[in-house]
Amino acid sequence: MPVIKARVTVTLKNGVLDPQGKAIEHALDGLGFGGVGSVRQGKVFDVEIDGADKAKAEADLNAMCEKLLANTVIENYAVEIA
Amino acid sequence: MKSAVVLLPGLNRDRDMIAALTKISGTAPVTVWQTDTEIPDVDLIAIPGGFSFGDYLRCGAIAARMPVMRAVAEKAAKGVQVVGVCNGFQILVEAGLLPGALMRNASLKFVCREVKLEIANANTAFTRNYAAGQIIRCPVAHHDGNYFADPETLARIEGEGQVVVRYAEGTNPNGSINDIAGIINDKGNVLGLMPHPENLIEAAHGGDDGRALFESALGLPKAA
Numbered sequence: 001m002p003v004i005k006a007r008v009t010v011t012l013k014n015g016v017l018d019p020q021g022k023a024i025e026h027a028l029d030g031l032g033f034g035g036v037g038s039v040r041q042g043k044v045f046d047v048e049i050d051g052a053d054k055a056k057a058e059a060d061l062n063a064m065c066e067k068l069l070a071n072t073v074i075e076n077y078a079v080e081i082a
Numbered sequence: 083m084k085s086a087v088v089l090l091p092g093l094n095r096d097r098d099m100i101a102a103l104t105k106i107s108g109t110a111p112v113t114v115w116q117t118d119t120e121i122p123d124v125d126l127i128a129i130p131g132g133f134s135f136g137d138y139l140r141c142g143a144i145a146a147r148m149p150v151m152r153a154v155a156e157k158a159a160k161g162v163q164v165v166g167v168c169n170g171f172q173i174l175v176e177a178g179l180l181p182g183a184l185m186r187n188a189s190l191k192f193v194c195r196e197v198k199l200e201i202a203n204a205n206t207a208f209t210r211n212y213a214a215g216q217i218i219r220c221p222v223a224h225h226d227g228n229y230f231a232d233p234e235t236l237a238r239i240e241g242e243g244q245v246v247v248r249y250a251e252g253t254n255p256n257g258s259i260n261d262i263a264g265i266i267n268d269k270g271n272v273l274g275l276m277p278h279p280e281n282l283i284e285a286a287h288g289g290d291d292g293r294a295l296f297e298s299a300l301g302l303p304k305a306a
Contacts, residue, residue, distance in 0.1 A: 016230060019188050019257070068147060071140055071176065073183040074230060 002052040005082040006061055010070045011042035045069055054081055083300040084124040085111040088154065090145045093132030093169060095278065102280035103128065106296045116148040121157055126299050129154070131168030131223070131278060141184060141226045142172030151177050163207055163299050164272045168224055171264070171274030180267055180274045181239060182231035187224070188257025194223040199263055199277060200250040203243045206266055208273045211294035211304040217250050218291035220277035227276035229258040229265075239265055247275055273299075 012018050018040050025039040047064075049057045058081055065077040085103045089096055096113075103111045103126075111128070114121050121127060134145035145151065151173065158164050158179055166174040174180045187193060196219055204214040212218070231239065236259060239245055247264040254261045256276070264275025279292025290305075297305060 015232075017185070017188070017228075017257070019186055019190050019228075023190055068139070068143065071143070071183055073175075073181075073232070074185065 001050050004049045004051060004054060004057045006047045006049065006057060007080045007082070008045040008047060008061060008065060008069055009042060009078045009080070010045070010065070010075050011077075012040055013074055013076050016074045057081060083107050083126070083302070084109065084122075085126040085128060085300065086121055086124045087111045087113050088116075088127065088129045088150055088170075089113050090116045090132075090134040090148065090150070090173075092134040092136055093130050095131035095168065095280070098278070099128050099130040099167070099280050102283050102292075102296060103300075106283065106293060106302070107300050114150055114153070116145070116150045119149050119153055121150070121153045125163060125301065126296075127154055127157060127162060127164045129164070129166040129170030129173055130280075131170055134169055134173065137226070140172075140176065142169055142174075142176040145169075145173045146176035146178075155179060158267075158269075158272050161269070161271055165208060165295075165299060166272075166274040167278055167280060168222075168227075168276055171276055172226065174272060174274040179272050180265055181235050181244075182229055182265070184226050184276070185228040185230050186226050187228050187255070189255075192223075192225040193227075193255040194221075195255065196221050197253040197255055197263075197277060198250040199247045201246070202248045203246045203266070205243070206246055206270055206273070206298075208266070208295055208299045209246055211298040211302075219282065219289055220279055220292055221281050222255050222277045224256070224276055227256040227258065229256075229262040229276075231259065236260065242268060244268065246273060247277070 282292035
């Protein structure tokens with residue numbers, strides 16, 4: 001059975017405050033990494049889908065993002081198929 | 083008045099909610115499990131607090147997609163009153179039954195303390211036994227209660243009186259926009275709030291400021 005490998009990236013929308021990203025930014029500064037303008041934390045999902053139909057897989061992955069993987073009130077998502 | 087409490091793995095305030103509803107209504111609520119697809123005829127459905135599914139993915143995200151939540155949505159569409167407390171609020175926003183989102187507390191810390199709440203709208207089924215502008219005490223205990231909505235949604239819910247309770251007197255524990263502690267849907271029958279009114283209903287709790295919320299929702303008269 002062929003397998004399609006995909007990566008879904010979920011990030012906070014612009015304008016949504018990201019306190020975790022801010023804390024990481026400050027920690028990087030504390031470690032001496034100067035010049036870090038900003039850090040935004042997100043999520044990555046590596047998904048394997050049975051089959052070879054990439055168009056269907058992409059449509060399914062977009063639906064998965066809309067229904068579960070992302071909260072589209074605060075998050076954007078991107079689907080990338082290997 | 084009949085009530086139901088939704089049970090999901092990882093909730094831990096279900097017993098508090100059952101005890102509060104039993105004491106206030108005089109009848110034990112029925113309980114419905116996450117896989118149940120039907121909810122008996124009740125006047126009020128309560129979704130308690132806790133950490134359903136370990137807060138995996140996002141708080142309330144997995145719970146919101148369980149079969150029981152489809153049943154809750156069907157009941158809500160028919161006008162049955164639904165209240166979600168803490169994780170229950172997170173589940174209601176994840177299920178799309180309430181607008182906005184609940185994000186990590188601005189402090190990044192879990193907060194477990196007492197706050198002051200202002201009854202911002204006393205003209206709802208859940209707050210009619212309070213006075214508008216009344217300040218009450220209420221406990222909070224959460225890590226992700228930082229309410230967010232885009233400017234358009236925020237303007238709409240503020241304009242329509244859907245903000246029901248706000249953190250008052252500088253006690254906002256989580257950075258919520260406009261000090262929002264609890265909101266109601268546009269139909270006025272689904273309420274979500276981060277604080278725990280079920281934990282302040284009798285003298286043994288050190289106060290009963292939360293009791294009127296359940297009395298209101300259960301159609302009981304205002305306590306003397």
